[in-house]
Each structure stands twice: as structure tokens, then as C-alpha cells.
Amino acid sequence: MAKLRTVIVDDEPLALKLLGSLLRNNKYIEVVGECRNGREAVVAAAQLRPDLLILDIQMPGLNGFDVIKKLQSDLVPLVIFCTAYQRYAIDAFDLHVVDYVLKPVNQERLDLALQRAVARFEKELPGEDHKAQLIGAIDDITQRASGRRLDEEPGSLSSGSAVAADRKIAIPDAGKILMVDVDDIDWVDAAGDYMCLHIDGVTHILRSTMKTLSARLDQQKFRRIHRSTIVNMERIRQVTSQPRGEYLVELDCGAELKVSRNFREAIKEYLQAH
Structure with a gap:
């Protein structure tokens, strides 16, 4: 099989150098970025x-x-987290089938994680959503750390009660409830049973489905540009044509989002109106 094109990330130069050296001789890995x-x-x-x-x-x-x-x-590839987290976080990774290596990283444990990544890559389905598993683990860890669970909070949109008459959404945030104005949302990304609401550079996680949240948004202002992405059309700064009939949109917040061919009509309509 072809080598897995791999990007490694660490803010400590020595740790980054060590990780690169441990990967250098692995026949399944090609480091393409640090x-x-x-x-x-x-x-x-x-x-x-x-x-x-x-x-x-x-x-x-x-x-x-x-x-x-x-x-x-x-855009979310397979992920191996490097962590020095406590046991409760490791349990969450195991529960959501998210791989990890503990710091300081050693060759044996890293090789095991890489073997698992290769096995998953070989059998994964086209378009498989890695982000859903990762967000599930992240949410679990966050809720454990705050002593609360997301499904205990009134932030789920399953009943529709989280959206008040004044167009605000209640989002659980480390034991508190954050009230978010719908019109402040820049874009939304679906990850399984979770929605990532991107607002002014910050991402908030909400348990909901794309269908349920979409029904709460102004359909003229918020349009789907991808099977998993809704964008606030008023936040679009620039549109660039891509190969194979796709577009790339840049938002005021700096985010760059891919528009799939199945949803490109929304962008065409936007360009014609402007």
C-alpha cells in the first residue's frame, strides 16, 4: 500500500524532533508536514x-x-493524539475508538498506534466521518472535566426547546449555559450527532442533528454548501472557483470552506445576487 501522508504537530521543538525521528524509518509513514x-x-x-x-x-x-x-x-484525517492527560481522558479515547500515545512518546506504543491507523485506513469507506468520533471523545472529556454531561444540559436541540423566542440557542459550556444569538453564527459543521457552531473564531459543540438545527435557521441567510456544512451567506468575503466544478469560500472570520458540487447552486445564486 502507499504510505500514509502524515502531518505531525507539537509546540515543543524537541518533542517534534523526537516524533519525526521515531517516524523516519516506518515503512507505512511519509511525513509531509511539521x-x-x-x-x-x-x-x-x-x-x-x-x-x-x-x-x-x-x-x-x-x-x-x-x-x-x-x-x-x-478535511479531518485519521488522528493520533499525543497526550499527558489523566486516566479519565484516556478512558474517553478508548470508548470512542480514538487512538492516542502517552507522553513521553516511545517507539513501541507509537508503532502500535500506527498499525491501527494503517488498518483503519485500508478498510475505511469513502467519505467516512472521522470528525464524529473525535468530537464525541472531545465532548466526553470536556464534560467529565466539568463534572457534567452534555445530555444532562438543556442544550440539546432534540426537543426544539433550546431555541428561545428571541432567537438564542442555549449551549452547555463547562458547567455553564452560553446563550448564543443565531445571527452571530459564522458557519456550522456537522459531526455525527454533534454540531460545531463557529462564532467569532470560537467553536461551540452542541448535540443536535443537521436537520434539526437547519430548521431553526433562516433559510435565506444560512445555506448548505456541503453535506456537513451550513454557512452564513452574509459572512462570505470571497469565492474562488476550484477544479471539478467546486468552489472555495472565504469568510470574514478567515475560515476557508469547500463547496461541494451538489450544493454549488447556493453559491451561484449568491454570486448572481451580488
């Missing part, structure tokens, strides 16, 4: 389209979890 922070990782994932991301969790600024939340679903 990143020293979360922002570089987001850019690398979008531009390089790697098969595998080996990602440090605890980084200043954007941490490893933030990187995953910021990526459009079909």
Missing part, C-alpha cells in the same frame, strides 16, 4: 490533505481539540 502550533495545523490539514494527523493536545493558543473542531468535516 507544525509548531494549532494554527499551523489547521492550515496544513486544509492545504496538504494528509491521511494522518499526529497531534499534541496541550498547546498554547489553539490546542489539539480546537484544531479538530475548526476543520470542515471532510
Whole structure:
């Protein structure tokens, strides 16, 4: 099989160098990028389209979890987290079938994680949503750390009660309830039973389905541009044509999102109106 194109991410230069050296002789891995922070990782994932991301969790600024939340679903590759987290987090990774290596990284444990990644890559289905598993683990860890679970909060949209008459959505956030104005949403990304609401550079996780949340949004203002992506059309700064009839939209917040061919009519209508 072809080697897995891999991007490695760690804010500590020595840790990044060690990880690179451990991967150098692995016959299944080709390191195509090295990143020293979360922002570089987001850019690398979008531009390089790697098969595998080996990602440090605890980084200043954007941490490893933030990187995953910021990526459009079909840009999320297989992920191996590098972590020094406590046991409750490791249990969550195991529960959601998300692979990890503990720091300091050793060759034997890394090789095991890589073997699992190769096996998953060989049998995965086209368009498989890795982000859903990752977001599930991230949410579980966040809720355990705060002592609450998402399904105990009134932030689920399953009953529709989370959207108030004044167009606000209640989102659980580390034991608190954050009231978000619908019109402030820049874009939305679906990950299984979770929705990632991107607002002013911050990503909030909400348990809901695409269908349920979409029904709560202004259909003229919020349009689907991908099977898993809804965008606030008023936030579009630039539209660029891509090969195979696709578009790339850049939003005011700096996010760059792919428009699939099945939903390109929404962008055509937007361009004709402007």
C-alpha cells in the first residue's frame, strides 16, 4: 500500500524532533508536514490533505481539540493524539475508538498506534466521518472535566426547546449555559450527532442533528454548501472557483470552506445576487 501522508504537530521543538525521528524509518509513514502550533495545523490539514494527523493536545493558543473542531468535516484525517492527560481522558479515547500515545512518546506504543491507523485506513469507506468520533471523545472529556454531561444540559436541540423566542440557542459550556444569538453564527459543521457552531473564531459543540438545527435557521441567510456544512451567506468575503466544478469560500472570520458540487447552486445564486 502507499504510505500514509502524515502531518505531525507539537509546540515543543524537541518533542517534534523526537516524533519525526521515531517516524523516519516506518515503512507505512511519509511525513509531509511539521507544525509548531494549532494554527499551523489547521492550515496544513486544509492545504496538504494528509491521511494522518499526529497531534499534541496541550498547546498554547489553539490546542489539539480546537484544531479538530475548526476543520470542515471532510478535511479531518485519521488522528493520533499525543497526550499527558489523566486516566479519565484516556478512558474517553478508548470508548470512542480514538487512538492516542502517552507522553513521553516511545517507539513501541507509537508503532502500535500506527498499525491501527494503517488498518483503519485500508478498510475505511469513502467519505467516512472521522470528525464524529473525535468530537464525541472531545465532548466526553470536556464534560467529565466539568463534572457534567452534555445530555444532562438543556442544550440539546432534540426537543426544539433550546431555541428561545428571541432567537438564542442555549449551549452547555463547562458547567455553564452560553446563550448564543443565531445571527452571530459564522458557519456550522456537522459531526455525527454533534454540531460545531463557529462564532467569532470560537467553536461551540452542541448535540443536535443537521436537520434539526437547519430548521431553526433562516433559510435565506444560512445555506448548505456541503453535506456537513451550513454557512452564513452574509459572512462570505470571497469565492474562488476550484477544479471539478467546486468552489472555495472565504469568510470574514478567515475560515476557508469547500463547496461541494451538489450544493454549488447556493453559491451561484449568491454570486448572481451580488
